[in-house]
Every structure is written in structure tokens, then in C-alpha cells.
Amino acid sequence: MPLPGSFPAFGGEGLQAAADSEGGTVVFSRLAGGILDILRSFRGEYLSGEEIARQMSVSRTAIWKHVRELRELGYGVSAGGKLGYRLDSIPDRLYPAEVRAGLGTQFIGRADIHYYREVTSTNEVARDLGEQGAPAGTVVVAEAQVQGRGRLRRSWWSPPEKGVWMSVLLRPELLPGEVFLLSFATAVAVARAIGRLLPLEAHIKWPNDILVGGKKVAGILLEVKAELDQVHYVVVGMGLNVNQEEADFPPELRSRATSLRQAAGQPVARVPLVREILAGLEDEYFGLARGEGERLWQEWRNLDITVGRPVEVVTSAGSCSGLAAGVTREGRLVLRLPGGEIQEFAAGDVTLAGSRWNPDIP
Structure with a gap:
């Protein structure tokens, strides 16, 4: 299997993330994403609103507005008066x-x-x-x-x-x-x-x-x-x-x-x-x-913990029980039935039973 022919270009983490979709809406505004990137780089330290505004080329009022946006998304951003803003915590959300x-x-x-x-x-x-x-x-x-x-x-x-x-x-x-x-x-x-x-x-x-x-x-x-x-x-x-x-x-x-x-x-x-x-x-x-x-x-x-155990295999056609004797190179489960017959399954749902046995697997 060859590698993909080309990889998509990607740039700054936060600015690109700002355009990601969330159910047809935008997770972060572009400005909020940029502020998050800056605060993340100063994690644990305060950075003045004036400095953030300078880096983002916007007003301090705009910074305050989008910091509030980050807080609404679950980010812990503290304000220390003249000290500015600090990123204290990141929400456990899959942004x-x-x-x-x-x-x-x-x-x-x-x-x-x-x-x-x-x-x-x-x-x-x-x-x-x-x-x-x-x-x-x-x-x-x-x-x-x-x-x-x-x-x-x-x-x-x-x-x-x-x-x-x-x-x-x-x-x-x-x-x-x-x-x-x-x-x-x-x-x-x-x-x-x-x-x-x-x-x-x-x-x-x-x-x-x-x-x-x-x-x-x-x-x-x-x-x-x-x-x-x-x-x-x-x-x-x-x-x-x-x-x-x-x-x-x-x-x-x-x-x-x-x-x-x-x-x-x-x-x-x-x-x-x-x-x-x-x-x-x-x-x-x-x-x-x-x-x-x-x-x-x-x-x-x-x-794998399937091979060597008694199992029940459930498929759309019904269920079958036996010993999981192996898995083929094509990914098929090899089941040894109680009478000794061998049956293979390409798909199914397996329930394990009993302790592991160590068969001689080809």
C-alpha cells in the first residue's frame, strides 16, 4: 500500500483551529483562537491585555470580549488587573x-x-x-x-x-x-x-x-x-x-x-x-x-486473548460455539466445533468463556 500521494498543508495550530466546524458553526472565532495560542505559549504567567492586543493588532476591548468567549467554552482564564490574563486550565473537551x-x-x-x-x-x-x-x-x-x-x-x-x-x-x-x-x-x-x-x-x-x-x-x-x-x-x-x-x-x-x-x-x-x-x-x-x-x-x-478459548460466535445468521483455534492471515476466525469440524468466520461477535488454552496454531 503506497503512502498517500500528498499531504495537506497546515499552518499555525490555533489560527487553523479557529476555522474548524462544530455542527455547522464555528468553535472559536479566529481572534479567540489567536488569543488562546498566545496565552498557551505563556502558560502559568500573566500577559497584559495591551501586549496581547498589540500582537493581535486589535483593541484591548476586543481582547476582553474574546477572552470571555474562551471562558464560555470552558477555558480557565484569570484576569489579574494590570497584570493581564493567564491561562489556568483547559477543558476536557475534544476541541x-x-x-x-x-x-x-x-x-x-x-x-x-x-x-x-x-x-x-x-x-x-x-x-x-x-x-x-x-x-x-x-x-x-x-x-x-x-x-x-x-x-x-x-x-x-x-x-x-x-x-x-x-x-x-x-x-x-x-x-x-x-x-x-x-x-x-x-x-x-x-x-x-x-x-x-x-x-x-x-x-x-x-x-x-x-x-x-x-x-x-x-x-x-x-x-x-x-x-x-x-x-x-x-x-x-x-x-x-x-x-x-x-x-x-x-x-x-x-x-x-x-x-x-x-x-x-x-x-x-x-x-x-x-x-x-x-x-x-x-x-x-x-x-x-x-x-x-x-x-x-x-x-x-x-x-489477542481470543485464540485458545472456548467461545460463542454470533453472526447475522445465528450463533455457533467451539474453540477459537486461530485466526487466518485473511483475518478470519477459525473455530473448532465440538465434533472436530472446522468453521471460519469473517465477521461476528465473540463471547469468551473458560480459561486460555494453547493450541498448536498453524
Whole structure:
């Protein structure tokens, strides 16, 4: 898979972020974005309104007005009289300006980050953007989803400001039968991001559920537009439970779902998590472009906890139980039935049972 042909140009973080969209409106005015950039560079120190006005070439009254705008968006900006203004705190909201600040990517999140307070689903928005010709690396993120979806058309519970509900638009030069590699790459990126930022061990349950402490903390859903021999675009959707507490979950989910906050025993900052996931996804994407599919395969296997366990596989056609004996290089789950027969699954929802067994996996 070749690297993308060209990367979109990008400039100053705050000034570009000022133009990012939030459900059809502007998150920051351009002036507020510029003030935020200046205050961020002086984090912990006061800067006079006169100096900010000089740098922005506007009046001090305009500075006061747009500082108020930042406060309304959740930023802690203190005023110290003649001392001026100081940035004291940053809200735990997935504003494009915050995601881009320190984002270690070359193209993912560099073209556009579309931020919404609420959407039907981020995948739906990203699909529409794909149809409109949006560039590879476009990101859609929302504080809440009202119709979040998982595999088998199941709903995905997505409460406001508690998780990461995000989709990435990619345009890989892959054959349709190779797209599953992006599913594996995303699962590895999410699991690795959790392990890097938190004292937690995340695992993958086939095909791409992320578990912590045996409970589901994240899910991934890929949607593809393709012809027989050509992929037009792939929408990589991710849903991560981040700061929910047990009481936040519906009773029917509490036995099998958890959040990073519950597992870590403390609140988790969402913006660094988003940055880490996007950077990890891009690394895996470029790795595939360099022909490192074998490395990705080994990473996925090292994180997998499905193979070697008795499982139940649920598909749209029904359910089947047996021993998860392996995963093929095409991403298909190999199930050994009680009578010894072998059945393969390209997709499905897996429930784990029993302790791990170590079969001789081809």
C-alpha cells in the first residue's frame, strides 16, 4: 500500500483551529483562537491585555470580549488587573485546537477535524464527508452520539463528554479483501495508546474489541465504499468508554463493559488519548505502506486473548460455539466445533468463556 500521494498543508495550530466546524458553526472565532495560542505559549504567567492586543493588532476591548468567549467554552482564564490574563486550565473537551496541539501526525487530523457536540454517529458524518471528496486523514469527533452503532447493527451507548466517539476517513490503495488490515491496525493502535498513557493492560478480542480487566472498553467499526477491485474510502469508527463510572452504565451493560476511569481508578484526560490513538493509527498505516504486514500481524496476535478459548460466535445468521483455534492471515476466525469440524468466520461477535488454552496454531 503506497503512502498517500500528498499531504495537506497546515499552518499555525490555533489560527487553523479557529476555522474548524462544530455542527455547522464555528468553535472559536479566529481572534479567540489567536488569543488562546498566545496565552498557551505563556502558560502559568500573566500577559497584559495591551501586549496581547498589540500582537493581535486589535483593541484591548476586543481582547476582553474574546477572552470571555474562551471562558464560555470552558477555558480557565484569570484576569489579574494590570497584570493581564493567564491561562489556568483547559477543558476536557475534544476541541480541534486541543487535539492538534502536540498531535504527532503527518496527515491524520491535519486536513480537517470536524467537532460536534452531538451527532447521530461520527461514522455517518465521515461517510458523508467521504462522498463529498474530503481528504484522507479527515477526523470527525463528537461529545455525544444519539445513534452510535457497533457490529451487527447494534447500538453503541455514547453519553456526552464521557468517552471518545471518533471516526477517521482514509483512502488507502488496498484491495477490498485487504481492508481488514486497517481493522487490525486500529485495534493495535487503540490498545497500545491505552497502555502507553495509563497503568493498564489492554487486550484485543477478535476481531477488534478492546478489553481491560476482561470487560469491553472500546469497539471499532469499519465501513467501506468499494468496487470489485478498488477501495474508494474507508471510515474507521472508534468508541471508547473513558470517564464513565459504574452508575453511568445501563444495568444490562455493567457486567461486560467498563471505562478507563473505572479500571485506572482515576479520571482520564481524553485529548491526550485521542492524540495517541491518531498517531498510533498513522504509524500502523505507514507500516502497512512499507510492507510491514507481518509486524502488524504479530502485534495483533500478541494482544489477542481470543485464540485458545472456548467461545460463542454470533453472526447475522445465528450463533455457533467451539474453540477459537486461530485466526487466518485473511483475518478470519477459525473455530473448532465440538465434533472436530472446522468453521471460519469473517465477521461476528465473540463471547469468551473458560480459561486460555494453547493450541498448536498453524
